[in-house]
Amino acid sequence: MNRRQFLALGGAASLGAVAGCLGGGSDAEAANEFDYELNSTPSGVDVPLVPVEDAYEWFKNDEARFADARGRAQYDEVRIKDAVFSPAEDAGSIDDDPVEEWSTDTRIVTYCRCPHHLSSQRAASLIDAGYERTYAIDEGLGGGGNGGWIDRGYPIEGSAVDAEWIEYEIDGTTDSEYAGETVALNQINANRSEIAPIQDDGSYTIPLYFAGSTDSQFRVEAPDYTVEGTLEELTNGTVTG
Incomplete structure (x- = not known):
């Protein structure tokens, strides 16, 4: 996977909903x-x-x-x-x-x-x-x-109780100064969200239960950056800004 395929949108404007809960x-x-x-x-x-x-x-x-x-x-x-x-x-x-x-x-x-x-x-x-x-x-x-x-x-x-749910994990890292804050994962063009806490060393792991395609597009919003990519891309390596 080429990490540069991601659309990285750094800066304060990317905080969005994450900042709202802090x-x-x-x-x-x-x-x-x-x-x-x-x-x-x-x-x-x-x-x-x-x-x-x-x-x-x-x-x-x-x-x-x-x-x-x-x-x-x-x-x-x-x-x-x-x-x-x-x-x-x-x-x-x-x-x-x-x-x-x-x-x-x-x-x-x-x-x-x-x-x-x-x-x-x-x-x-x-x-x-x-x-x-x-x-x-x-x-x-x-x-x-x-x-x-x-x-x-x-x-x-629900409509998909018999679906084959797969658990994915998206690992990432941000600056350790944001320890205790949260990172949000949102599926693009669908109302599907998860959040995870930032650890003392700046690392985080976002769990996701998903029955759709790994080509589906998601957005990771950290306090200091936003990254977009397919589920396959986001789960292949460490997400950074």
Whole structure:
């Protein structure tokens, strides 16, 4: 693969949605009724990570409502049964988010597939908005053998539940000064998104479950650069600005 085939768009203008979730400073706190492990988010809100088996018990007993934090295409293809579409900031936006109609004392479970980056971002925004009984599924939706919701045979629905999902990883690096911030992956001309945290050394790994062609075009948005390429190109080597 020729790395120069990528379209690299450096500079501050490339920040887009990634910058929107940064900054921190919120003092909102989750109820965390069961003392689950907390996931720190760039917004400053710590999100409780509910084990998937506990989330399923809530599902069976109608003790929680579920919100899908991914992009619209991902939600339409496969989702937890009866979950609503309520995307994280880096996954898009919608008018009339159904969660806005729920009481703030509702127990809400968010989820994604990466396994809990987008879901934690969405959960953090809900906690900050007063929905203190919000959790993110620790293992995520799964489907790649990581013990997530799909792997355990829990109820799902959607247009592509029988598709052959392949797990890809996009490795990249940026300046270590951005450690703790996020990198976003978006499919071009489709509402499909993932995010991943930047590690202390500036490296990151974005997981993607995808049933389409490796010729599909994606965009990687880091704090200091944007790179576009096919899925095959982006998974063959290390993405840099």
